[in-house]
Amino acid sequence: MWCVFIVRSRSRSPLLPLTSDLHSGLFNYVGAFDFSSAYPVLTSTSRGLLTMVSLGRGNEVHEDLEGAATSWVRAGWNLSSKWLPWSPSEGCQGTNSEGCAVAPRYFGDRFCASGPVSPLRERTPREQIALESAWTVYWWRGGYTCGPGCHSGLEEIEASSRTCPRSWLDGV
Template identity: 40%
Template sequence: MFNVATPAQSLFPGLPRDVSVEIVEHMDVEHLVRLKQTCSLAEDYVAAVIHTRSRKLVDAHLQSYDRFVQMLDSCGAVVGGIGALYILFPYHGRPPFVDIFLPDHSYDAFMEYLAFEEGFAYRRVEPGSDTLPDDDEYSDEGSVDSDDDIVEFIFSQQAPHPALSTKPYPHGVSVMHRFSHGDPNEGAFCINLVRSTTSSPLLPITSELHTALFNYVSPRDFCSSYPALIQSKRALLTPSRLEDYRVPPKHLRRGVAAWARNGWDLAVLEVAYPDGGPCHGTRSTTCGAATRYFGDRYCTRGTVTPARTAENDTRACDNTITVVWWRGGLLCGPGCHAQRRKLVPGARMCLRAVAEGL
């Protein structure tokens, strides 16, 4: 995400440099991580393409991209949501907004930066409103009736429940603000700030609408938690955001419908897919009983800066703390977890050394 120039040397012998650049620019995070393990030149290419995608996402709307990245780094913030999805899987398209997740202690500093240095106007996003950051994949308009019809089709085997009258922020979220230079409803670019309830900016990501949003990109590293599902354009809805762990509440139906219209195959359980295969319980990637954490063996993860640059950087990314979660909700079968059919979802901060021993 920091400024990294594309190397002057071609990465692939026998091909022009421009062709090498074009090939790498079309790679998703799985291919980038494999590529960067081959040689130091490949690491430079990967760092450069992450920087290029990040700059394309926000540069046109900021007075200084470098200052923006500096603030992300000093505040311990990460780009998450659809913005991270675009950076790591560019074929899903560039969104008209960016979600930034911040630790509790540095949220105010980043707010002041956006308001006073960048000149953004802002407002608080209320819980349960139709404008929460994960409600829409793109500015995709549609009638309420058509949205409800799509959701009803997706969940045709499940009876809808009435919307909750009081809707707190999702787990791990303290408050959210939306910053923009115009009206987001009229297509103006905006930045959504999400304040964590803890010192980890990753905790709120575990309450995103579905698994395709369980990604982050920081100035120093990146991580995708469900890369195989994303590559097949599938996503599992987060049970803690659903009513009775099955049905999206009224205020989320427009967002669910927007993702469906954009070709995403949404489900509650992976075994619901025709080729989902048997569930392996706690050893599964997606089962509600499985304990996951950012950086585990199912994730695709890497550093942004080239290795030789990182060696001379005293501000290396702190990886001692991570966030552990289990999706919970409806389980695939009685064999998933002690014969239970439901499990209360959960997420919490954890020492990485402890998480690796789970």
């Protein structure tokens, strides 16, 4: 069974609320012209990285979110605040990583599974312009870093996100 969650944005981007949800498995969208899954490797294996807003003391899920986390676990998901045990490479890749707490990410980057919702032969010029000029969200997940060698030895980094035109992020 699939669910669709509708979240109202308070910014110029409808995607911004996604980066502060319970875990990375919710960092997905389907729009009128395109779709994107920010953590497709993790999502396809039912793994979710908990966001900093969902964690309390001792790296545990906030009391008011325990019910939601339990529902995901009962549905077969593994939730974690740490990326390194799930990383496909040995050791932290830092900013070149899909899931490191300090890695700069945006919807449509090289780690996302993204694309248009319509077949190529049915795409209109209007849809292509909408894809190229779309606003997107730029974020770093925040949380516990991968270890002493990650991000100048910091153990924890605060999450952050902002909206910007997708064209500004080429090369990030």
